[in-house]
Amino acid sequence: MNMDNYIPATAKGAPAGMGIDPVATGEKNINMDGIEETTIKMSARNLDVFYGDKQALFGIDLDVPERSVTALIGPSGCGKSTFLRCLNRMNDTIDGCRVEGDIRIDQSDIYDRALDVVELRTRIGMVFQKPNPFPKSIYDNVAYGPKIHGLAQDREELDHIVTSSLEKAGLLKEVADRLESPGTGLSGGQQQRLCIARAIAVSPEVILMDEPCSALDPIATAHIEELIDELRENFTIVIVTHNMQQAARVSQQTAFFHLGILVECNSTGEIFTSPSDERTQGYITGRYG
Amino acid sequence: MTENNTTDAALRLRHKRYASERRFNIYGIISIAVALGALCLLIGSMASKGWSAFQQTYIILEVELPRDDLAPQGKIDAETLRDVNYVSYLRKSLRTEIPGVKSRRDQRSLYKLLSSGATLGLQNLVLNDTKLIGQKIKFAAVASDDIDQLVKGNISAGKGGKVSKKQGDWVKKLTDAGKIEKRFNTNLFSNGDSREPELAGIWGATMGSLLTMFVTVLLSFPLGVAAAIYLEEFARKNRWTDLIEVNINNLAAVPSIVFGLLGLAVFLSFFGLPRSAPLVGGIVLALMTLPTIIIAGRAALGAVPPSIREAAIGMGASPMQVVLHHVLPLAFPGILTGTIIGAARALGETAPLLMIGMVAFIVDIPGSITDAATVLPVQIYLWADSPERAFVERTAAATLILLTFLILMNLVAVIMRKKFERRW
Numbered sequence: 222m223n224m225d226n227y228i229p230a231t232a233k234g235a236p237a238g239m240g241i242d243p244v245a246t247g248e249k250n251i252n253m254d255g256i257e258e259t260t261i262k263m264s265a266r267n268l269d270v271f272y273g274d275k276q277a278l279f280g281i282d283l284d285v286p287e288r289s290v291t292a293l294i295g296p297s298g299c300g301k302s303t304f305l306r307c308l309n310r311m312n313d314t315i316d317g318c319r320v321e322g323d324i325r326i327d328q329s330d331i332y333d334r335a336l337d338v339v340e341l342r343t344r345i346g347m348v349f350q351k352p353n354p355f356p357k358s359i360y361d362n363v364a365y366g367p368k369i370h371g372l373a374q375d376r377e378e379l380d381h382i383v384t385s386s387l388e389k390a391g392l393l394k395e396v397a398d399r400l401e402s403p404g405t406g407l408s409g410g411q412q413q414r415l416c417i418a419r420a421i422a423v424s425p426e427v428i429l430m431d432e433p434c435s436a437l438d439p440i441a442t443a444h445i446e447e448l449i450d451e452l453r454e455n456f457t458i459v460i461v462t463h464n465m466q467q468a469a470r471v472s473q474q475t476a477f478f479h480l481g482i483l484v485e486c487n488s489t490g491e492i493f494t495s496p497s498d499e500r501t502q503g504y505i506t507g508r509y510g
Numbered sequence: 511m512t513e514n515n516t517t518d519a520a521l522r523l524r525h526k527r528y529a530s531e532r533r534f535n536i537y538g539i540i541s542i543a544v545a546l547g548a549l550c551l552l553i554g555s556m557a558s559k560g561w562s563a564f565q566q567t568y569i570i571l572e573v574e575l576p577r578d579d580l581a582p583q584g585k586i587d588a589e590t591l592r593d594v595n596y597v598s599y600l601r602k603s604l605r606t607e608i609p610g611v612k613s614r615r616d617q618r619s620l621y622k623l624l625s626s627g628a629t630l631g632l633q634n635l636v637l638n639d640t641k642l643i644g645q646k647i648k649f650a651a652v653a654s655d656d657i658d659q660l661v662k663g664n665i666s667a668g669k670g671g672k673v674s675k676k677q678g679d680w681v682k683k684l685t686d687a688g689k690i691e692k693r694f695n696t697n698l699f700s701n702g703d704s705r706e707p708e709l710a711g712i713w714g715a716t717m718g719s720l721l722t723m724f725v726t727v728l729l730s731f732p733l734g735v736a737a738a739i740y741l742e743e744f745a746r747k748n749r750w751t752d753l754i755e756v757n758i759n760n761l762a763a764v765p766s767i768v769f770g771l772l773g774l775a776v777f778l779s780f781f782g783l784p785r786s787a788p789l790v791g792g793i794v795l796a797l798m799t800l801p802t803i804i805i806a807g808r809a810a811l812g813a814v815p816p817s818i819r820e821a822a823i824g825m826g827a828s829p830m831q832v833v834l835h836h837v838l839p840l841a842f843p844g845i846l847t848g849t850i851i852g853a854a855r856a857l858g859e860t861a862p863l864l865m866i867g868m869v870a871f872i873v874d875i876p877g878s879i880t881d882a883a884t885v886l887p888v889q890i891y892l893w894a895d896s897p898e899r900a901f902v903e904r905t906a907a908a909t910l911i912l913l914t915f916l917i918l919m920n921l922v923a924v925i926m927r928k929k930f931e932r933r934w
């Protein structure tokens with residue numbers, strides 16, 4: 222599928238379904254010229270977001286490549302979280318929030334009326350800034366998603382999903398002997414990894430992370446960064462971070478937001494070595510933000 | 511020098527802060543002491559007045575049960591046993607106990623020592639155990655309310671009072687002979703209302719209260735919780751929901767008698783539901799309790815941290831699943847507390863029930879929600895209005911029992927909250 226075929230359209234104007242099968246396009250890694258290239262997993266075109274009368278995002282165009290990490294950076298209040306929350310339609314739950322423009326996953330419009338938002342959120346998982354495990358046992362925390370989406374046939378399969386998710390999140394060793402104790406009793410870093418395990422238990426295609434390390438100490442942060450690097454092999458990851466080193470370490474693509482505008486988006490190496498915009502330059506060298 | 515000044519100023523500031531903290535503590539302790547004192551005074555006065563009602567005076571009589579009357583030709587059948595004139599046995603026994611009462615007037619006043627309920631007691635005794643027929647048995651006959659009061663020392667004999675000088679002498683004679691006994695007042699707990707204080711009990715009113723509460727909770731709890739969930743979790747916040755919220759708050763402040771008028775006009779007059787029935791009382795009290803439950807429920811739901819909701823939504827839980835799996839379990843203790851407090855208020859409510867006829871004099875124990883019934887607080891109101899001296903202590907006793915129920919309910923609220931409370 223060539224990206225040239227891709228016509229930006231507003232969410233409301235787009236005809237239902239656009240006739241593109243998301244599964245078929247998701248597998249294609251080869252463009253018309255026969256050259257292998259990274260597939261675009263998610264894309265935003267001309268995205269405007271309003272909170273009441275106040276506009277928070279202005280005409281954002283951004284592509285998220287598959288099986289890689291995209292970092293969103295920028296000063297506080299520039300709209301990084303807002304953008305992230307558009308990607309799995311968490312903004313729907315905020316009264317007075319209005320989204321205009323076009324966001325696609327595997328070429329299908331996520332604001333399509335025919336699309337089931339609950340199903341969308343199983344494809345796009347989310348990890349929040351503050352660890353927020355359910356006040357249930359560690360096991361139940363991870364098992365919750367598979368349970369409500371019927372991903373496990375029996376208890377054995379569920380056990381398997383839970384342990385393998387905890388394993389992938391690098392938490393299994395620490396909690397293997399106390400799966401029935403409350404998830405809220407873990408340390409902050411462990412709780413955050415529990416939240417990551419919970420998110421990957423439903424095998425999403427995309428994982429959104431909003432400052433997942435901001436409440437953690439350097440060791441726990443290093444843990445999670447390693448984890449993100451491993452998860453990249455199977456998942457598409459979008460991460461918001463205030464930590465420039467972190468963005469440089471974990472991401473392949475970086476997008477710099479400023480006052481609701483996407484200033485610059487490029488490969489991480491490019492952004493951190495030779496940014497094209499002087500605002501980006503100023504931000505990453507710590508002159509403001 | 512300047513350093514010293516600032517330290518002094520800081521020190522003074524600190525002393526002032528400590529002093530104001532101490533003062534605030536003292537105010538708090540005083541107000542709690544006043545509240546507790548008032549409560550103790552209430553319960554204490556009720557207990558001191560009502561305590562004696564838990565005992566009842568009995569006259570121990572030797573009663574002959576002649577075989578000729580009760581089992582003519584040696585045959586025992588229920589009909590005869592029911593038709594026999596038991597009063598005459600009691601009176602005869604009383605006359606042997608106090609000999610020398612000749613004139614008809616004196617005899618009549620002698621018989622008045624006994625309650626009319628004594629006859630019924632003897633009949634039941636014989637019906638239950640026919641082996642007693644033909645024997646001379648010891649029977650504890652319920653004394654009349656005036657004698658009861660005399661024995662308890664609440665009134666004295668003669669001087670134109672309820673108990674004549676002669677009656678007083680007879681009672682004294684019986685007491686000296688050890689024939690007067692005070693026993694635990696089972697009638698108070700097992701009977702319905704009665705014109706005779708010594709036979710009146712609160713069981714009818716208690717059943718009425720239970721049936722009414724049953725209807726109230728059955729209606730108001732699901733409706734209230736559903737309304738709270740809808741308003742807090744699903745409804746869009748706009749002018750309409752604001753209007754609804756304001757009106758629910760207003761509804762909570764409406765005087766309860768207005769709900770009674772509503773019940774009278776709508777449920778009795780328009781829908782033709784039975785008067786004095788726990789069904790109607792329950793509906794009226796449910797309407798009154800509903801706003802309390804909705805307000806408490808919304809507060810409890812609102813107190814659940816939004817991060818839990820976000821986590822569940824992010825996991826792809828549907829709005830219904832978010833509420834049922836996560837928000838409601840966390841809010842449940844609060845909702846329960848609100849419901850029990852609302853129900854406790856409804857249990858103590860009198861005014862609206864007066865309007866729908868639950869103030870009638872009802873002797874039978876209600877067995878279903880459509881039977882005529884009264885409730886505990888109305889029973890208290892009725893007894894408090896009665897002229898007999900013996901009803902004074904029964905009013906206090908019934909109040910104690912009602913208070914016990916209320917305290918039990920609040921205890922249940924506390925225990926439930928502790929049991930279901932989960933930390934996060």
Ligand SMILES: Nc1ncnc2c1ncn2[C@@H]1O[C@H](COP(=O)(O)OP(=O)(O)OP(=O)(O)O)[C@@H](O)[C@H]1O
Binds near residue numbers: 272296300304
């Ligand atoms: N629920 C909301 N209602 C109204 N305005 C909001 C809401 N959430 C965010 N905003 C506004 O939208 C703008 C972007 O906010 P956003 O949370 O996306 O910033 P951010 O880049 O994530 O900042 P930070 O790095 O501090 O998290 C801000 O000006 C903020 O005030």
Ligand SMILES: [Mg+2]
Binds near residue numbers: 301302
């Ligand atoms: Mg943010």
